[in-house]
Amino acid sequence: MPKLQHPDVTNDMLNHIDNIIGSFRxxxxxxxxxxxxxxxxxxxxxxxxxxxxxxxxxxxxxxVLGVATFYALFSLSPKGRHTIxxxxxxxxxxxxxxxxxxxxxxxxxxxxxDTTDDRRFSLExxxxxxxxxxxxxxVVDQDTxxxxxxxAVVDILDQYK
Amino acid sequence: MAxxxxxxxxxxxxxxxxxxxxxxxxxxxxxxxxxxxxxxVKIIETGCxxxxxxxxxxxxxPEGIFYQKLSxxxxxxLVEEHFLKGRPVKKLLYVEPASKETIPTMNEIPFFAHxxxxxxxxxGIIDPESIDEYIARDGYFxxxxxxxxMAPEDIVHEIRDSGLRGRGGAGFPAGxxxxxxxxxxxxxxxxxxxxxxxxxxxxxxxxxxxxxxHSVIEGMIIAARAINASQGYIYCRTEYPLAxxxxxxxxxxxxxYGLLGEDILGSGFNFSIDVYQGAGAFVCGEETxxxxxxxxxxxxxxxxxxxxxxxxxxxxPTVLNNVETLANVAQIILNGAQWFSSIGTESSKxxxxxxxxxxxxxxxxxxxxxxxxxRRMIFDIGxxxxxxxxxxxxxxxxxxxxxxxxxxxxxxxxxxxIVRLGAIMGSGGVIVMDEKxxxxxxxxxxxxxxxxxxxxxCTPCRExxxxxxxxxxxxxxxxxxxRDIETLEELSAVIKESSLCGLGQTAPxxxxxxxxxxxxxxxxxxxxxxxxxxxxxxxLKFEVDPEKCQKCGLCFKACPVGAISWEKKxxxxxxxxxxxxxxSCYETCRFGAID
Numbered sequence: 070m071p072k073l074q075h076p077d078v079t080n081d082m083l084n085h086i087d088n089i090i091g092s093f094r095x096x097x098x099x100x101x102x103x104x105x106x107x108x109x110x111x112x113x114x115x116x117x118x119x120x121x122x123x124x125x126x127x128x129x130x131x132x133v134l135g136v137a138t139f140y141a142l143f144s145l146s147p148k149g150r151h152t153i154x155x156x157x158x159x160x161x162x163x164x165x166x167x168x169x170x171x172x173x174x175x176x177x178x179x180x181x182x183d184t185t186d187d188r189r190f191s192l193e194x195x196x197x198x199x200x201x202x203x204x205x206x207x208v209v210d211q212d213t214x215x216x217x218x219x220x221a222v223v224d225i226l227d228q229y230k
Numbered sequence: 231m232a233x234x235x236x237x238x239x240x241x242x243x244x245x246x247x248x249x250x251x252x253x254x255x256x257x258x259x260x261x262x263x264x265x266x267x268x269x270x271v272k273i274i275e276t277g278c279x280x281x282x283x284x285x286x287x288x289x290x291x292p293e294g295i296f297y298q299k300l301s302x303x304x305x306x307x308l309v310e311e312h313f314l315k316g317r318p319v320k321k322l323l324y325v326e327p328a329s330k331e332t333i334p335t336m337n338e339i340p341f342f343a344h345x346x347x348x349x350x351x352x353x354g355i356i357d358p359e360s361i362d363e364y365i366a367r368d369g370y371f372x373x374x375x376x377x378x379x380m381a382p383e384d385i386v387h388e389i390r391d392s393g394l395r396g397r398g399g400a401g402f403p404a405g406x407x408x409x410x411x412x413x414x415x416x417x418x419x420x421x422x423x424x425x426x427x428x429x430x431x432x433x434x435x436x437x438x439x440x441x442x443x444h445s446v447i448e449g450m451i452i453a454a455r456a457i458n459a460s461q462g463y464i465y466c467r468t469e470y471p472l473a474x475x476x477x478x479x480x481x482x483x484x485x486x487y488g489l490l491g492e493d494i495l496g497s498g499f500n501f502s503i504d505v506y507q508g509a510g511a512f513v514c515g516e517e518t519x520x521x522x523x524x525x526x527x528x529x530x531x532x533x534x535x536x537x538x539x540x541x542x543x544x545x546x547p548t549v550l551n552n553v554e555t556l557a558n559v560a561q562i563i564l565n566g567a568q569w570f571s572s573i574g575t576e577s578s579k580x581x582x583x584x585x586x587x588x589x590x591x592x593x594x595x596x597x598x599x600x601x602x603x604x605r606r607m608i609f610d611i612g613x614x615x616x617x618x619x620x621x622x623x624x625x626x627x628x629x630x631x632x633x634x635x636x637x638x639x640x641x642x643x644x645x646x647x648i649v650r651l652g653a654i655m656g657s658g659g660v661i662v663m664d665e666k667x668x669x670x671x672x673x674x675x676x677x678x679x680x681x682x683x684x685x686x687x688c689t690p691c692r693e694x695x696x697x698x699x700x701x702x703x704x705x706x707x708x709x710x711x712x713r714d715i716e717t718l719e720e721l722s723a724v725i726k727e728s729s730l731c732g733l734g735q736t737a738p739x740x741x742x743x744x745x746x747x748x749x750x751x752x753x754x755x756x757x758x759x760x761x762x763x764x765x766x767x768x769x770l771k772f773e774v775d776p777e778k779c780q781k782c783g784l785c786f787k788a789c790p791v792g793a794i795s796w797e798k799k800x801x802x803x804x805x806x807x808x809x810x811x812x813x814s815c816y817e818t819c820r821f822g823a824i825d
Contacts, residue, residue, distance in 0.1 A: 097544075098526030101509050105468075132527075139528040139685075141510030142468055158430030159625065159661045160587035162675050171812055172790065196512060196679075198469055199433035201587035202245045202282025202594055213248030219812065220790060 073121040085110045090125035100136045113144045149184045149191035151229040156206040158197030166205040172219040234272040239289040239354050243278025243440050244472055251286035257302035261309045271313050277358040277441020280595035289336055296336035297322045327591045327613055341592045344611045348581045349557045350597050353441035358476055361483040364444040372560030376452045377497040385456040386412055391567035393579035398424055398552030399656045401645040410539035411457040414547035419459040421450050422550040425466040428512040429628030431659035434583040435553035437595050439473035443480035449556030454501045457549055462503040465520050477505050512683035516731050517550045530687045531731035574600035578644035586612050588661040605639040608662055619664040627656025629676045630736030632743025652743040668765035669748040670755050674702040676740035691734030694725040706766045710756035767811040771825045776801040778823035785815035
């Protein structure tokens with residue numbers, strides 16, 4: 070297998086990736102867990118990495134790319150240092166997530182799917198997080214913020230440099 | 231060790247953790263240690279209590295005192311007053327929003343008092359990470375009975391006779407599904423648990439998995455015995471990390487106790503379970519798509535027949551049940567079909583867990599007998615609508631469901647009755663909407679969701695939902711044409727008839743149900759270019775009516791960009807050049823003075 074060369078993939082990461090592929094080589098239906106774990110290592114899935122995974126698992130590239138582009142979890146482009154996940158579920162919608170998103174756009178110029186130019190924030194509109202009791206909900210990295218008002222979201226994001 | 235004097239059942243569900251239950255836990259633990267109370271007063275972290283909006287919540291047992299909205303700052307006073315001196319702290323107790331009355335014990339709080347806990351019988355009572363506590367509450371007794379005293383056919387009959395129907399949406403009789411799979415030919419069979427709870431506004435499956443994971447595992451083992459399956463998968467969405475963590479822990483514990491693996495309880499029966507994480511695709515809640523996803527492919531549905539009971543995962547006979555369905559199984563086996571069918575309506579038996587949210591005072595999970603009216607659920611348990619606003623509609627069944635207006639609130643909730651109203655039971659999301667919700671905008675919201683989540687395999691769903699969304703966008707932008715309303719109706723009928731899977735076949739429901747009950751709002755948008763709920767920014771003038779303005783200045787304070795000028799005793803004025811149309815002023819104005 071040719072060695073993977075990509076500016077965002079270090080040698081350490083590559084060792085990790087080889088271990089992941091190795092441990093799943095024999096299991097059927099392994100594409101999704103392999104992609105998930107490799108994305109956890111690198112932060113996203115560069116196309117070269119997808120090629121590398123497909124030869125490692127001995128699958129057609131089209132199959133692996135097909136899976137990577139189907140599921141919302143996978144990203145083929147680099148992400149910001151902090152990921153803002155705004156819940157777009159019904160309860161959050163009724164309670165005003167639209168206005169919160171509007172404020173994020175106004176302040177940082179990003180819409181769902183975008184990353185700020187300085188790679189500080191990536192914004193994602195996600196499906197119901199199941200925390201409807203706290204609507205509207207915004208999750209920054211691992212922190213869940215509930216009952217977020219447009220004014221508050223600016224203050225919250227300010228804490229993530 | 232002596233029995234503790236008090237047990238503090240602190241909720242560790244997703245909602246309460248987000249509200250700071252972890253920090254509270256830490257502070258409480260330290261304070262109890264400092265006071266030398268750690269042996270006498272025990273903290274037990276439970277799964278989701280269900281009353282998420284009041285988080286973090288804590289139940290003090292055996293007294294039954296219910297504390298809410300706790301923060302680390304409350305700890306010293308709470309420990310001193312209650313746990314040392316025995317005086318409950320009034321300011322941390324629940325206050326009924328309508329009567330302003332303080333209610334100290336959980337059982338007296340209307341939100342809990344009207345519920346019937348069968349599926350959620352262990353929530354907040356046991357430590358979900360301890361198999362022993364589950365067993366102490368009759369856990370795995372149903373499994374022992376099924377393995378030792380019942381033939382596989384008896385299990386199928388018991389479930390069929392109970393009338394248990396699929397809680398994931400369509401309401402297919404669970405026993406019948408098991409019967410098909412048990413008769414299917416094949417050496418290898420599978421039992422799957424659908425924990426891909428994707429409907430926005432539904433979180434009961436998350437709560438069950440977090441609060442009582444063993445009940446789902448026990449149900450799966452019984453199902454496996456009934457159809458003679460040797461392998462099970464729980465397909466859980468990746469957005470539920472805590473549920474995945476607890477499930478994995480529970481599976482390992484069950485394996486250690488000989489309840490999973492080889493020769494379970496000495497019966498010679500083998501079964502193991504793996505957790506499979508989803509990757510963020512709503513359509514994977516559809517059974518054939520879910521199986522595709524476990525096989526490592528794009529999660530796209532395929533036509534049925536063949537049904538999964540004959541050809542499912544890896545083309546083998548497969549039973550797929552939803553989390554809540556499986557959580558009912560062990561209790562039915564233990565207590566009998568008759569016990570289960572003793573409550574409910576003619577066609578829908580047992581209880582159903584609903585996720586009550588939106589514009590309602592008591593947000594959270596409610597488990598009620600089938601057949602309860604929507605009105606009781608929203609007003610008695612839910613405590614009515616906040617801010618003295620008027621009820622407008624309740625949305626049932628997620629994106630495939632529909633909106634039900636005031637005049638049908640006395641309908642009894644069961645599978646058939648809800649369909650008659652143009653909605654579906656779905657997974658049980660109940661989202662209450664008040665007068666500030668625009669129904670056209672709501673239909674647009676659901677169509678936006680569906681159109682994005684459509685897998686793209688069949689044309690009616692892929693293209694049709696996109697066209698519906700375009701038309702709804704246009705109407706909300708004030709560019710609606712008279713013909714648009716008819717087109718919405720025609721197109722909806724075609725998508726319903728010709729889509730491949732349940733997602734497409736129900737996709738137009740939000741449009742059809744709002745057209746059925748709220749056509750006047752569509753007409754107002756299209757013909758009068760007016761949004762009655764004042765939600766569609768393009769149809770608003772952003773002008774203050776000086777006649778109606780009470781000169782209170784609230785909108786002036788709410789405006790984030792300083793576009794509103796106001797002085798005492800003067801009506802406010804909006805500068806349209808500066809205005810960013812964020813609607814903050816509309817939200818704040820109590821007099822409807824902004825047009």
